[in-house]
Amino acid sequence: MRVDVADEKLFKKMKKAGIRIAGMGIESGSQEILRYYNKRITLSQIRKAIYLARKTGIVIEGYFIIGAPIETRKHIEKTIEFAKSLPIDIAIFSPFAYLKGSPIWYEAWKAGKLRKDEYAVTADANRGLGNFTEDEIWGWMLKAFKEFYLRPSYVFDQVVQSFIRRDFRVIKEGFKLLLRSDNIFKSSEEDLFSSVV
DSSP: OOOGOOOOHHHHHHTTOOOOEEEEEESSSOHHHHTTTOOOOOOHHHHHHHHHHHHTTTTEEEEEEOOOOOHHHHHHHHHHHHHHHHHOEEEEEEEEEEEESSSHHHHHHTTTTTTTTOOEEEEEEEGGGSOOOOOHHHHHHHHHHHHHHHHHHHHHHHHHHHHHTOOHHHHHHHHHHHTTTTTTGGOOOOHHTTTTO
């Protein structure tokens, strides 16, 4: 859902209708990047929508994009810090992609940076599509996941919310992820962030 349509009455109606999870496209913790995406939302609107959803007892999924073509290290750090400052239950960090049919894809294709048969391409600096290589973008995303989920305050909050909501799915899925042998949290910092940090 869009954060600019969120109000307390809407969340109460959603809750009454049986909706238990709301996904919100937050995208960035930088107003400059939100303007670049033409989101027409503000950081304060995002914060208000998240707090209203939390107050109503709805589980919140926040979606963030890492690696927009104009993004710098500072922008990405702002996004990670912003995500951590919000009472979000589930944070999803995804790489920016040039999607065929979008104006930005068309501009890159006209400039000879994309082929006609490419439908979703990461903003890779090696191809002149952004400020970071694809590996660096993945490193930033993994850094964001680790910083968001491995906070004691997050774990404590999720335990409390699970009891308040009488719904233990977020905690249960978190433990499953931690126990998996291939999970991102077990990767070494050196492997993941050598090109980023």
